[in-house]
Amino acid sequence: MSSTRTPAAPAPDRSSSGGAGGASQPSAAAAGIDERIQTKGLLGTFLARPEIGALVGAIVVALFFAIAAPSITQAQSISTVLYGASTIGIMAVGVSLLMIGGEFDLSTGVAVITSALAGSMFSWFFAVNVWVGVFMALGVSLLIGLINGVLLVRTKLPSFIVTLATFLMLTGLNLALTRLISGSVSSPSISTMDGFDSAKAIFASSVNILGVDIKITVFYWIALVLIATFILLKTKVGNWIFAVGGDENASRAVGVPVAKTKIGLFMGVGLCGWLLGMHNLFAFDAVQSGEGVGNEFLYIIAAVIGGCLLTGGFGSAIGGALGALIFGIASRGIVYAEWNPDWFKFFLGLMLLLATIVNMYVRKRIERK
Template identity: 80%
Template sequence: MTNTLTAAKPAADDRVATKSTLAKLLGRPEIGALVGAVALFAFFAVVAPVFLQPSSFATVLYGASTIGIMAVGVSLLMIGGEFDLSTGVAVISSALAASLFSWYFTTNVWVGVIVALLVSLSIGFINGWILIKTKLPSFIVTLATFLMLTGLNLGLTRLIGGSVSTPSIARMDGFDSARAVFASSVGIFGVDVKITVFFWIGLVAVASWILLRTKVGNWIFAVGGDANAARAVGVPVVRTKIGLFMGVGLCGWLLGMHNLFAFDTVQSGEGVGNEFLYIIAAVIGGCLLTGGYGSAVGGAIGAFIFGMANKGIVYAEWNPDWFKFFLGLMLLLATIVNVAVKKRAESK
């Protein structure tokens, strides 16, 4: 009996088992989107050689950045288990707030910029607060916000400016400096790259750091996976969810300021439908609709895919009427691939 016990080996502990490199790679939320992005880039490089020209690629990056800026905030929100259907019109609300406040009160436009920031953060806070207090699905809460903002955008613009678009603020104090910050271009090897591209990259870097290197990132994944379990272990669920909605508001403010100072007027009816583009970018990038899974890098890749598809179709001289079909197909395939990759990674 003694010899038998001595010779017995302890059973392997699954808790300390190491994953293979392939399993770790497949476990990354953005891997499916990355493969798709590489394939799409190669495809358009072949069918539309102009796609590879530096100026054309800078245009692709600009188009991707205008989706990607919002996709960063939306990705984090979806990882936290929530949606925001008001993002498209909230971007326009921010631009309208800055423009109309500056014009009506004849102030320096930077005052309007600060007012717009407060408005955007307030919209995010209100969405999160109502969600927590009512326990309604974020789909319902933000759909209501979407409808109210759509009406407010149009109604207040008509009331204050007498038109569906804002008056031009191009000659007001501070406009030139604000345009330099929010809507300028940076020359790189003779190619003008819009400043939104750098905002986009910076936001992705900050969001990735938050998700992967801070306790706030752990909170975001926890509340998205199971809010009740997260609350039971001390995660501040209320603060985390409200903070995520306010983060979306911050991204909306940044994009709204770009829109305002790039064109100096704002159409109050714009933005409707853009919320789906931001969600599509996040989903293509690996964020699951069920929450608790995804990455900011994946959302960026999803936005890049959108930019390539949008401009690539033009460069290839195809009928742009097919773009929405192509976008829907990408969304469906990306969702299927993301779920399959996650299940495969978990099984290893």
């Protein structure tokens, strides 16, 4: 959005005015510089980026575990770290955009499993090609996002309440329908069905680069981050997302389609959930109906560590990716260092607290300039 700035009026000539010896003190006004169009400089611009705290945190955590567990620096170990980060990062992209838009989604963890179960159970029960189940699962995931968004804008309830209700309902549906259809708490194996191998190649294969196998989810993760960053920074939709998260009423007053933006963000989360759900299905063949509970907090933590404010209107997809990377480094680093894995949650909580404090400190410094 471009704007027209009117040059500041020239400052009055104070060389002959009263004062000590008629000398004037140098100032921005005396120089004819309008403080509204002064730039922050390279350092100020850099510090103003929402992901700066996560970037510093990722560097510190990587260096820490490189010293504590040198094996983490090996090529295959790095691939493992990236895979762990991607399984969080894929969802963190959608959650980051949603949080920038000022909303939360507490149903994401179980929604991923719902998508996987929908694809598996539909293919198995109707004995159709696995790809039919894949597209059925896509419809289910988008429908969940649509329902969350419509309920939010129609009822005016907080997204915390709306998505908490969705979380509880999906948790019950996952277990009840799986028991009803398969007679157990897990989906039946579909590995011998038509289309399974081709779907696995798309959603759960590995790509060999210089002798190192890298899971395909890493590439999907990177692609989603790039797409989301482009949307936020280069499109009017990105402007709408920031505007809605910053001030919903003011956005509506200037013509921003608030309802459509929020619904679209929830459906974007659903799309990410479908992608991760399909990976889980074809990587492990069967899906446990009780999985996914608690993962929604990991996605939110990654977004917050990445610089997304809980109040909305500020953040980036790159920051969410860095938050997920910190998660991947920490989760695998503790294993490579041969520490008790019980310390992982403590470490994650500490990183969340420190990252939030750094983000607040940086924002306050920028706002004072």
